[in-house]
Amino acid sequence: MDQHRxxxxxxxSISFPxxxxxxxxxxxxxxxxxxxVAVIGHSGCGKSTLLNVIAGLLPASGGGVxxxxxxxxxxxxxxxxxxQNHSLLPWLTxxxxxxLAVDQxxxxxxxxxERHDWVLENLxxxxxxxxxxxxxxxxxGGMKQRIGIARALAMRPKVLLMDEPFGALDALTRAHLQDxxxxxxxxxxxxxVMITHDVDEAVLLADRIVMLTNxxxxxxxxxxxxxxxxxxxxxxxxxxxxxxxxxxxxLEFLHARHAxxxxxxx
Amino acid sequence: xxxxxxxxxxxxxxxxxxxAPTKPSRLLPLLQxxxxxxxxxxxxxxxxxxxxxxxxxxxxxxxxxxxxxHDLIVDPFFDRGGLDKGLFWHLAASLQRVALGxxxxxxxxxxxxxxxxxxxxxxxxxxxxxxxxxxxxxLAWLPLSLAAFREAQPSAIFVIxxxxxxxxxxxxxxxxxxxxxxxxxxAAVIRLRGPAYWWRIVxxxxxxxxxxGLRIGIGLSWLAIVAAEMLIGGVGIGFFIWDAWNSSNLxxxxxxxxxxxxxxxxxxxxxxxxxRIATRGTQAA
Ligand SMILES: Nc1ncnc2c1ncn2[C@@H]1O[C@H](COP(=O)(O)OP(=O)(O)OP(=O)(O)O)[C@@H](O)[C@H]1O
Ligand SMILES: [Mg+2]
Numbered sequence: 113m114d115q116h117r118x119x120x121x122x123x124x125s126i127s128f129p130x131x132x133x134x135x136x137x138x139x140x141x142x143x144x145x146x147x148x149v150a151v152i153g154h155s156g157c158g159k160s161t162l163l164n165v166i167a168g169l170l171p172a173s174g175g176g177v178x179x180x181x182x183x184x185x186x187x188x189x190x191x192x193x194x195x196q197n198h199s200l201l202p203w204l205t206x207x208x209x210x211x212l213a214v215d216q217x218x219x220x221x222x223x224x225x226e227r228h229d230w231v232l233e234n235l236x237x238x239x240x241x242x243x244x245x246x247x248x249x250x251x252x253g254g255m256k257q258r259i260g261i262a263r264a265l266a267m268r269p270k271v272l273l274m275d276e277p278f279g280a281l282d283a284l285t286r287a288h289l290q291d292x293x294x295x296x297x298x299x300x301x302x303x304x305v306m307i308t309h310d311v312d313e314a315v316l317l318a319d320r321i322v323m324l325t326n327x328x329x330x331x332x333x334x335x336x337x338x339x340x341x342x343x344x345x346x347x348x349x350x351x352x353x354x355x356x357x358x359x360x361x362x363l364e365f366l367h368a369r370h371a372x373x374x375x376x377x378x
Numbered sequence: 379x380x381x382x383x384x385x386x387x388x389x390x391x392x393x394x395x396x397x398a399p400t401k402p403s404r405l406l407p408l409l410q411x412x413x414x415x416x417x418x419x420x421x422x423x424x425x426x427x428x429x430x431x432x433x434x435x436x437x438x439x440x441x442x443x444x445x446x447x448h449d450l451i452v453d454p455f456f457d458r459g460g461l462d463k464g465l466f467w468h469l470a471a472s473l474q475r476v477a478l479g480x481x482x483x484x485x486x487x488x489x490x491x492x493x494x495x496x497x498x499x500x501x502x503x504x505x506x507x508x509x510x511x512x513x514x515x516x517l518a519w520l521p522l523s524l525a526a527f528r529e530a531q532p533s534a535i536f537v538i539x540x541x542x543x544x545x546x547x548x549x550x551x552x553x554x555x556x557x558x559x560x561x562x563x564x565a566a567v568i569r570l571r572g573p574a575y576w577w578r579i580v581x582x583x584x585x586x587x588x589x590x591g592l593r594i595g596i597g598l599s600w601l602a603i604v605a606a607e608m609l610i611g612g613v614g615i616g617f618f619i620w621d622a623w624n625s626s627n628l629x630x631x632x633x634x635x636x637x638x639x640x641x642x643x644x645x646x647x648x649x650x651x652x653x654r655i656a657t658r659g660t661q662a663a
Contacts, residue, residue: 169563187566199560203582203657212578216568247658267568 118145118303119166119271123175126161133328134173135161141322141332143271148297148304150314152362153324154372159307160196162324163275166305167193180270189217192264194274198256200248200263207244210234210263217267234266235259237296254285258292265296274306278313287346290317298343311366315358316346323365326372333370336361438629446629461613461621465637471613472603473641475531479538480599487543487595488588491550492576495584501551512544516602520609530610534603541602542595546588553587554580582657589653596649600642 121141127134135158143149153159164170166177168187177184179191200209210231218227235241238258243251248259257277264272277293278286290313297304297317308314314321318338325333338358340349349355366372423440430439438446449456454466494500519540523533557580565571565579581588607616615638622630 167563167567169566187563187569189568191567193563193567195560195563197560199564201561201564201579201582203585212570213568216570 117142117178118147118180119143119305120178121166121175122178124162124165124172124177125174126158126165126170127173131328135327136324136330137174138331139175141335143303143305146301146303148306148317148319149322150318150320151305151307151322151324152309152311152314152366153330154326154366154370155309157324157327157330159309159324160275163193163273163305163307166271167191167273169193189213189267190270192267192269192272194257194260194264194272194277196275196277196279198248198253198260200256200259202248205245205247206240206251206259207231207235209248209259210266213263214266231266234262237265238262238292252285254281254289257281257289261289261293261296265300265302269302271303271305274304276307276309279309286313291346293317294342294344311359311362314362315340315355316344316349321358321362323362323370325370334365438632443629443632446627447633450630450633461617463613465615465618465634468613468615468618468634469637469641472607472615475534475607475614476538476596476599476603476645479535479603480542480596482535483539483541483543483546483595483599484592486539487546487591488550490543491547491588491591492554492580492584494547495551495554496580501555505548505551508544508548512548516541516598517605517609520606524610530612534606534610534614537602537606538599542599545594545598546591549587549591549594550584553584556587557583585657586653589649589657593646593649593653596645597642600638600645604638 119141120143121139124139125134125137139162141149151159151162161170165172166184168184168191184191200206201212204212211227214222214227214231218230222230232241232244235244238261240255240258240262243255243259248256251259257280261274261277264274278289281289293304294317296302306314306317315338321336321338322332323334323336324330336358340352340354340358427439427441429435430437430442444451450465454464454469456464457467494504516537519537520533523536523540524530527533527536561579561583565575570578603614604616604619607614608620611617611620615634619631619634619638622628622634
């Protein structure tokens with residue numbers, strides 16, 4: 113199998129019932145194993161919708177998605193999702209939230225004790241061991257998002273899907289979590305599709321940036337390769353010409369060629 | 379030199395600081411909670427005493443209630459056989475009926491609510507019927523119930539059941555329909571299905587709604603049992619009140635009413651507490 117077609121999206125179009133225009137049309141995208149892809153676009157252009165279709169939570173109206181040689185038809189743990197609003201179950205502790213996912217997805221391959229250790233290992237990976245017995249209501253937004261990431265990665269997914277995972281966080285926490293995600297991506301080699309509307313975040317984290325045009329009826333406008341060596345260091349990159357060039361290219365796309373129609377009209 | 383001079387210095391500072399805030403801060407909230415209702419109660423008793431003391435008064439004043447019903451108030455546990463028992467025994471009999479009827483309503487109500495909440499068709503079909511049935515007053519069920527069961531005890535329990543089951547069904551169904559899409563998505567991604575999905579996701583997510591239904595239900599049960607017992611007789615607080623009325627024993631009725639109120643209040647608190655324990659964390663998120 114072609115390594116560049118680990119996750120393959122072909123001629124995908126998505127429409128909601130009762131709306132005349134599709135949200136997305138003719139989306140084509142090939143993602144390699146271990147690649148980190150960021151999807152960027154203005155609010156409402158259909159980023160979450162695209163991610164939900166890859167996750168199998170929404171049906172495609174045309175075209176399809178193939179992961180590792182298999183057409184996806186419905187949600188599953190091979191495509192773990194970090195949701196825009198963390199979506200931890202509030203009645204379970206952090207440990208139990210991850211444990212539930214691990215018990216559901218890995219009980220065939222791991223013994224009880226192994227699953228327990230695996231949950232603890234994932235808690236340690238996001239440095240949340242000390243909060244393992246707390247409930248989501250008792251921890252901060254950044255900590256919830258870390259538990260969400262740990263829960264997703266604990267399922268050993270083929271692809272990690274993240275919907276604006278750091279969107280609701282302050283700049284310092286965001287930077288901290290971005291570094292953690294880079295570390296995890298380096299150590300586990302997980303394929304990642306991350307939605308963001310933060311240009312710096314996209315350039316810092318991604319191997320390729322997929323830029324969507326404005327909705328409705330949006331599609332892939334441009335794909336930019338970010339040829340920065342890893343590991344990447346945010347301080348060193350700030351002055352790196354390759355970084356600033358990539359950043360400028362994305363900004364150009366978003367604000368000059370595909371300015372937010374809502375803002376432009378105002 | 380230093381050792382003799384050093385000790386008094388901290389003592390001077392430490393003496394006034396801790397003593398001042400700790401003592402009143404512990405007593406004050408308690409006083410603030412207990413004092414106002416106590417004062418109002420005393421004022422109401424005084425008013426009652428004043429208005430019920432005139433020559434034309436139809437109801438006994440508190441002082442007369444105390445002398446008339448002294449035995450009843452002081453010893454709730456006496457048992458002279460037949461219906462001549464202390465209030466504890468009457469309340470226990472009523473509570474037993476409520477416990478049976480309400481437990482049945484809880485089980486049936488939650489199960490039916492889960493079923494209805496998960497099927498839009500059942501919801502649309504059954505909701506209007508339930509909305510009508512739930513407004514039928516408890517006692518209106520009693521004749522039918524007596525006709526069907528031909529015995530007082532199961533009839534009373536059925537009346538409790540049929541009165542309290544509606545809010546449990548309706549609230550549970552609403553809770554199931556309101557399970558957030560986020561939680562459904564999580565369950566879908568980890569492939570949580572069947573009974574595990576219901577047990578791990580739907581029930582905990584709907585628990586606050588279910589307990590709201592149970593709390594309304596227990597209140598209605600207590601309302602219903604007192605009324606139903608007046609008609610069916612036997613040991614029970616409802617019939618005790620009816621019996622006292624027939625023998626013109628107004629003081630006994632007043633004492634019984636106080637007990638009915640207190641027990642109703644306790645029942646509500648017990649269910650509320652159970653709900654708080656069962657749903658801890660759920661609402662805060
Ligand atoms: N369930 C739905 N039914 C109908 N239309 C929908 C539904 N969900 C989303 N849409 C529409 O699809 C479009 C894309 O929504 P989506 O949530 O994917 O945007 P987004 O790019 O993720 O935006 P944001 O950056 O604000 O999260 C929007 O115009 C929205 O109105
Ligand atoms: Mg979105």
